Amino acid sequence: MAISFDLAPNSLKARDYFHEMARSQMRPLSRQYDEAEHGFPQEWVDYYWQQGREGPPDMDLSGPGDGFVQVCIQAEELCWGDAGLYLRIPSPALGGSAVASTGTPEQRERFLTPFRGDGPPVWGAMAITEPGAGSDTAAIQTSAELEGDEYVLNGTKIFCTSGEAASQYDGGFVVVWATVDRSAGRGGIKAFVVPAGTPGMRLGGLEKKLGIRASDTATLVFENCRVPRTNLLGSAEVKKKKAGSPGDKGFKGAMATFDASRPIVAAMAVGVGRAALDFTLEMLEAEGVPLRYDAPVQAQSAVERDLIEMQAELQAARLLTWRAAAMMNRGRPNSLEASIAKAKAGLVVTRITQKAVEILGPAGYSKKLLVEKWMRDAKISDIYEGTQQINQLIVARRILEYSSSMLR
Amino acid sequence: MVDFEPTEEQQLIIETVHQFASQEIRPRARECDESRAPSQEVLQLAHELGLVANSIDEVHGGGGELSALTGVLVAEELAWGDLALALAILSPAQIALPLSLYGTNDQKAAHLGAFTTDAFAPGSMACLEPGYGANPFEPRTRARRNGSGWVIDGAKCLVGWLPGGDTVLVSATTDTGAGAFLVPRDAPGLHATPEQNLGIQALPSVELELSGVEVPEAALLPVEGGATLRALLQRSRVALAASAVGVARAAYEIALGYAKEREAFGAPIATKQAIAFKLADMAIEVDGARLLTWEAAWQLDRGGDATREACLALQQARRVSLEVSDSAVQILGGHGYTREYLPEQQLRNARGFACFEALAIV
Numbered sequence: 001m002a003i004s005f006d007l008a009p010n011s012l013k014a015r016d017y018f019h020e021m022a023r024s025q026m027r028p029l030s031r032q033y034d035e036a037e038h039g040f041p042q043e044w045v046d047y048y049w050q051q052g053r054e055g056p057p058d059m060d061l062s063g064p065g066d067g068f069v070q071v072c073i074q075a076e077e078l079c080w081g082d083a084g085l086y087l088r089i090p091s092p093a094l095g096g097s098a099v100a101s102t103g104t105p106e107q108r109e110r111f112l113t114p115f116r117g118d119g120p121p122v123w124g125a126m127a128i129t130e131p132g133a134g135s136d137t138a139a140i141q142t143s144a145e146l147e148g149d150e151y152v153l154n155g156t157k158i159f160c161t162s163g164e165a166a167s168q169y170d171g172g173f174v175v176v177w178a179t180v181d182r183s184a185g186r187g188g189i190k191a192f193v194v195p196a197g198t199p200g201m202r203l204g205g206l207e208k209k210l211g212i213r214a215s216d217t218a219t220l221v222f223e224n225c226r227v228p229r230t231n232l233l234g235s236a237e238v239k240k241k242k243a244g245s246p247g248d249k250g251f252k253g254a255m256a257t258f259d260a261s262r263p264i265v266a267a268m269a270v271g272v273g274r275a276a277l278d279f280t281l282e283m284l285e286a287e288g289v290p291l292r293y294d295a296p297v298q299a300q301s302a303v304e305r306d307l308i309e310m311q312a313e314l315q316a317a318r319l320l321t322w323r324a325a326a327m328m329n330r331g332r333p334n335s336l337e338a339s340i341a342k343a344k345a346g347l348v349v350t351r352i353t354q355k356a357v358e359i360l361g362p363a364g365y366s367k368k369l370l371v372e373k374w375m376r377d378a379k380i381s382d383i384y385e386g387t388q389q390i391n392q393l394i395v396a397r398r399i400l401e402y403s404s405s406m407l408r
Numbered sequence: 409m410v411d412f413e414p415t416e417e418q419q420l421i422i423e424t425v426h427q428f429a430s431q432e433i434r435p436r437a438r439e440c441d442e443s444r445a446p447s448q449e450v451l452q453l454a455h456e457l458g459l460v461a462n463s464i465d466e467v468h469g470g471g472g473e474l475s476a477l478t479g480v481l482v483a484e485e486l487a488w489g490d491l492a493l494a495l496a497i498l499s500p501a502q503i504a505l506p507l508s509l510y511g512t513n514d515q516k517a518a519h520l521g522a523f524t525t526d527a528f529a530p531g532s533m534a535c536l537e538p539g540y541g542a543n544p545f546e547p548r549t550r551a552r553r554n555g556s557g558w559v560i561d562g563a564k565c566l567v568g569w570l571p572g573g574d575t576v577l578v579s580a581t582t583d584t585g586a587g588a589f590l591v592p593r594d595a596p597g598l599h600a601t602p603e604q605n606l607g608i609q610a611l612p613s614v615e616l617e618l619s620g621v622e623v624p625e626a627a628l629l630p631v632e633g634g635a636t637l638r639a640l641l642q643r644s645r646v647a648l649a650a651s652a653v654g655v656a657r658a659a660y661e662i663a664l665g666y667a668k669e670r671e672a673f674g675a676p677i678a679t680k681q682a683i684a685f686k687l688a689d690m691a692i693e694v695d696g697a698r699l700l701t702w703e704a705a706w707q708l709d710r711g712g713d714a715t716r717e718a719c720l721a722l723q724q725a726r727r728v729s730l731e732v733s734d735s736a737v738q739i740l741g742g743h744g745y746t747r748e749y750l751p752e753q754q755l756r757n758a759r760g761f762a763c764f765e766a767l768a769i770v
Contacts, residue, residue, distance in 0.1 A: 316696030
């Protein structure tokens with residue numbers, strides 16, 4: 001192997017395929033579902049479920065691919081289309097990642113099969129955050145009590161992406177994090193699969209948000225919600241002293257899903273940033289504003305400097321994202337690199353989209369165009385899946401070789 | 409297939425050069441800056457590593473390994489040691505590389521031998537011009553036809569001028585476009601005036617005045633559709649970007665080490681989020697700039713036009729090296745401001761990337 005930026009033919013096919021899907025299927029709906037905040041984008045869901053989810057029809061499955069890098073490319077293209085609609089895609093999503101990484105073969109079969117079948121669209125979701133617990137997952141209050149062969153869940157979860165769809169449409173499921181023993185801190189936290197329609201799980205409300213309004217962001221309330229004990233992901237054992245040690249598959253496994261999902265979230269961010277940047281470059285080119293890549297810094301105009309900086313920042317974020325994904329292809333631990341990618345991407349796309357609104361002036365500020373929407377959509381990249389600050393904390397602990405108790 | 413791991417051979421080169429930078433360059437960085445002169449000893453030792461000779465044509469005694477990607481890996485490690493000494497060590501490439509890439513057989517035969525002997529021989533490129541708004545892609549220095557040769561008039565600045573060199577590659581505009589000319593340092597009409605600058609003090613540099621400097625026809629590097637100078641400047645920008653990454657990484661590592669050692673209020677300052685988060689940002693930025701530099705070098709190796717990639721890499725590396733070295737000074741506080749520690753030197757060096765052109769090449 002060697003350092004290379006050459007996308008495999010399959011990745012190029014996927015890129016073109018999803019770009020065309022973004023352009024023709026997502027963009028025309030962007031404004032509509034930004035305004036109809038809690039509406040159901042039926043045409044997009046149906047299109048994706050029936051035609052889009054298989055990917056390009058002419059992929060050479062025996063040929064070399066870019067693995068997780070290709071997944072990032074798909075996320076970037078579709079979020080170039082619309083990040084809110086991307087999050088609305090019927091898929092196992094983060095809940096599926098948790099099942100895939102910590103579930104038994106039987107659990108994977110039971111929960112993930114509906115996503116492959118010819119049945120109606122299904123969604124998965126992950127429920128971690130609570131009104132009083134965000135990144136500090138050890139502070140989770142939702143409880144799970146073992147009664148006979150069932151766990152009984154009680155508590156409230158907020159900010160569940162696709163929580164409405166996953167909790168209501170048959171075949172879907174929500175992975176709920178709850179503590180089986182509050183005195184055990186992190187060691188007591190376990191993940192449970194709650195199938196859609198389980199009595200005791202109800203929709204508590206939908207968030208009204210700055211952006212990604214097409215995405216369903218739900219509050220889920222659990223009142224004596226019973227699931228079979230076979231719906232527990234990972235080990236039931238509570239490790240009181242060494243929470244988070246190897247072998248504590250539940251918590252570690254759930255954390256590992258973030259190492260896998262952060263590059264994808266970073267790639268999504270890059271897609272939104274690129275939408276704004278591509279559009280800005282096109283507008284200025286049409287206006288005849290010069291953009292010289294060979295002029296010395298001192299000779300560049302202010303807008304040239306901005307446009308060059310925006311491109312450099314976005315490309316840096318993209319390459320950091322691909323690096324984190326390529327490390328997964330090699331089976332390398334990538335916790336540091338995943339957080340680096342997420343932190344960089346979240347910050348730069350927030351800045352790039354804000355800059356795009358500034359550069360385009362009243363056109364950028366107007367709802368006639370999508371630039372103001374991309375600015376609102378981009379901001380979530382710096383918040384969800386670990387805020388900028390949480391990712392800085394993770395990076396800092398890694399580079400300093402400090403434990404979480406040394407750097408709090 | 410997209411991948412970010414150097415080959416085994418490149419990994420070995422990185423380790424070798426890093427060890428050299430750590431043992432031979434870094435310990436001399438301060439002293440050479442203060443004395444405003446490179447250490448001849450370190451130049452000779454680096455020469456013996458064969459870093460530049462490796463990129464020269466095999467026919468002319470080199471290794472024939474012309475990879476810009478390998479070049480940027482080397483440049484980052486050397487600049488991690490010290491920027492001025494790295495530029496001095498790499499200076500032979502300023503003649504050797506343009507000739508290896510574009511020179512005629514006669515030009516190669518006349519000049520390349522100097523770089524494959526047992527002794528270090530410096531090179532020199534003159535592409536930057538004084539005056540606001542000067543653009544290295546469109547030199548104001550002119551070369552006019554004069555019988556079978558050329559006459560060059562103009563001015564250059566920030567030209568590396570290590571003792572012992574005999575040739576400088578000068579960019580100039582002709583009737584048909586921009587080109588690069590091999591000019592003897594002792595050519596009549598060429599005057600070199602030593603400069604003093606904010607940084608890279610260990611690299612002697614000069615302002616050049618060229619008035620009626622006559623060179624033969626064979627002094628002009630073959631111009632491939634006017635693209636030679638453009639290609640050389642791109643390769644130089646990629647090399648400078650890699651050097652900037654090296655400077656930034658060095659400052660970051662010094663700050664990281666200091667923050668773990670230095671205690672305040674009963675604990676290392678690195679345990680405070682104000683410091684720890686700054687270090688995290690520095691690490692993130694250094695990695696991002698490095699990947700852009702790799703991409704630009706990879707593009708050069710594929711033979712494509714890398715104008716945009718080189719521009720983005722240098723933009724990012726320039727910003728990052730300045731910000732990170734400034735952050736390092738800040739984290740070291742009062743100590744960072746003193747010349748006991750390297751960050752103040754790295755800050756002065758990093759600022760130079762705002763204007764450097766052609767001071768290094770891969």
